[in-house]
Amino acid sequence: EIPESPIKKQRISRANVILGQILGEGFFGEVHEGVYKSDTIQVAIKTCKDCSAGVKEKFLSEADLMKNLDHPHIVRLIGVIHVDPVWIVMELYQHGELGNYLKEQKSTLTTATLILYCLQICKALSYLEGLNMVHRYGQIIFFSLHVDIAVRNILVASPDCVKLGDFGLSRYIDDQEYYKASVSRMPIKWMAPESINFRRFTIASDVWMFGVCVWEIFSMGQQPFLWLENGQVITQLESGVRLPKPLLCPPTLYSMLTSCWAYEPYIRPSFRQLVCSLRYSGTAWDAP
Numbered sequence: 001e002i003p004e005s006p007i008k009k010q011r012i013s014r015a016n017v018i019l020g021q022i023l024g025e026g027f028f029g030e031v032h033e034g035v036y037k038s039d040t041i042q043v044a045i046k047t048c049k050d051c052s053a054g055v056k057e058k059f060l061s062e063a064d065l066m067k068n069l070d071h072p073h074i075v076r077l078i079g080v081i082h083v084d085p086v087w088i089v090m091e092l093y094q095h096g097e098l099g100n101y102l103k104e105q106k107s108t109l110t111t112a113t114l115i116l117y118c119l120q121i122c123k124a125l126s127y128l129e130g131l132n133m134v135h136r137y138g139q140i141i142f143f144s145l146h147v148d149i150a151v152r153n154i155l156v157a158s159p160d161c162v163k164l165g166d167f168g169l170s171r172y173i174d175d176q177e178y179y180k181a182s183v184s185r186m187p188i189k190w191m192a193p194e195s196i197n198f199r200r201f202t203i204a205s206d207v208w209m210f211g212v213c214v215w216e217i218f219s220m221g222q223q224p225f226l227w228l229e230n231g232q233v234i235t236q237l238e239s240g241v242r243l244p245k246p247l248l249c250p251p252t253l254y255s256m257l258t259s260c261w262a263y264e265p266y267i268r269p270s271f272r273q274l275v276c277s278l279r280y281s282g283t284a285w286d287a288p
């Protein structure tokens with residue numbers, strides 16, 4: 001007997017959702033803001049443009065995964081409308097993408113706040129890392145993250161709270177198909193060497209990406225390896241070149257980043273260990 005997930009989200013009724021203005025363009029279609037009347041909360045509504053049966057399944061796979069997740073720093077699913085037109089309804093995060101927020105707030109953000117963002121995302125990833133290994137609800141929920149861990153996929157809920165988003169697409173497509181379908185969409189500059197070379201995605205390659213994401217945060221949303229072509233990245237990494245220390249990044253934090261960028265995956269720390277280092281950093285660097 002398989003017990004129901006205690007946090008399984010219900011299907012919701014379209015009558016309870018007010019569709020508002022367009023927020024942006026997602027992979028499958030427009031994302032709108034709106035209101036969920038039952039709880040009177042503001043929501044983001046993902047729509048699906050060309051929703052044939054196959055596409056619909058992929059579109060809904062994100063919601064399917066998200067309904068099992070419950071973490072203060074992971075985007076929260078409100079519910080799904082399964083009848084056409086299919087909608088995925090999520091909590092709205094007013095300040096939008098972290099990448100843009102960092103650029104806008106450049107002059108006001110302190111090192112302590114930047115460390116806080118890194119810690120929150122690291123906690124979310126540590127939570128996912130834990131789920132990856134345990135049997136839940138009678139089945140093994142096994143997912144390698146291999147989504148973009150990057151500031152473009154982090155949303156800002158408030159000036160001191162960020163949420164990891166985007167559980168779509170990539171992880172649900174097997175490597176072969178993913179590679180063929182989207183080799184040009186691969187975020188090469190964020191990827192671990194084994195991911196670039198062999199399309200090997202593991203929790204250790206997620207740790208590498210997290211390191212790049214921390215680099216982006218301390219560089220205020222600058223693109224990593226902006227000075228290189230995608231095709232040049234792997235040769236640079238293999239000759240030992242790494243992203244330089246951002247000006248605002250404390251040296252001890254930078255040494256944590258270089259440990260995330262160890263060439264051999266098994267040498268990299270776990271998210272659990274990284275949470276500890278970042279917690280320590282948060283207090284230590286406030287002190288004179």
Ligand code: ADP
Pocket residue numbers: 023024025026027028029031044046075090091092093094096097155165166168
């Ligand atoms: P997809 O992953 O399907 O490609 P995105 O998650 O990138 O779609 O969403 C597209 C746009 O909508 C982005 O600009 C993003 O900032 C915005 N958006 C998505 N979800 C939310 C949300 N929950 N709150 C605020 N903005 C959101």
